Amino acid sequence: MTDSKQNTAEPGGRRRRLSAPERRRQIIAAAQEVFIRSSLSGARTREIAAEAGVNEATLFAHFESKEALFEAAVLEPLREAVSEQVAIARARAPQDQPARDASLQAHDRFLRTMLKSYPLLVTALFSERAAGEEMYRKHIFPMIRTLADITRERAGEDRLKHVDVELMTLMGFGVHLMVVMDHHFRGTEMDVEKTAAAITAMFDHGLRPD
Known part of the structure; x- marks a missing residue:
């Protein structure tokens, strides 16, 4: 050929x-x-x-193997999104941007990455159990820990002493994944900006009416 x-x-x-x-x-x-x-x-x-x-x-x-190509095809988009969020957070002084604006930017970016990566991520995690477990432990969970670490770094330990940051990060990852999955299976088009704003409000204020 x-x-x-x-x-x-x-x-x-x-x-x-x-x-x-x-x-x-x-x-x-x-x-x-x-x-x-x-x-x-x-x-x-x-x-x-x-x-x-x-x-x-x-x-x-x-690419030395099909597995190396699979890793590059599936994980690189997520790694790039995480790296970008870490770089933005560390480059910005706390007073440069309101916390809500930074949160909105992060949710918007992650939603867009999930929209592109969702079919591949699901294939990677669920098509083969052993391979999916290894990929999660070796690659996905370390990304979640990185995001949790940057949250601690930006917010400070005093503000987060009553918060399980790792659990909160897992919840955020899960929300983005499930929202994208819902749109995928229902065949609807997501309004990313509106959805990111709703997720930001939920994480900032919870379900309190005020």
């Missing part, structure tokens, strides 16, 4: 060879489609290569 997408078109019909990062992104995007259809065990590298328009040699030049 030849690499049918080795190059991309430029003005005038010339073909531009993709850079290594561009090729990697292309393969990841193709793998995401295949993993959603077939799960980790059902997917074949030749199927992923065909979806990406490359040969298997090119695929393995970028």
Whole structure:
């Protein structure tokens, strides 16, 4: 098989060879489609290569195994979202932005990431029990701990001494996942800004009428 997408078109019909990062992104995007259809065990590298328009040699030049590609396709979007939230929180002085605005920004960003990652995340966690358990312990829960740590860092231990921050972070992760799942299965389009505002209000004020 030849690499049918080795190059991309430029003005005038010339073909531009993709850079290594561009090729990697292309393969990841193709793998995401295949993993959603077939799960980790059902997917074949030749199927992923065909979806990406490359040969298997090119695929393995970028990823040492199907498992490494699965991890990149499933976890990288979530890692990027978590890293972005940590960077924003640490770069901003506490007085630069009201706490509610920062919370709203975080919920909005995480909802958008979940909308993109949901099918892959569910495939990763639930298609194969042993693999899902390992992925959660090795990758997902450390992300939750990172988010909990940045909450402690920003708020201070005194303000959080009566709060189980890890449980609160798990609740936040679960709310975002379930809201996205609800829209996915009902086939409805989410108003992300409105939903993020509602989640922010719920976490800031609970169910109190005032």
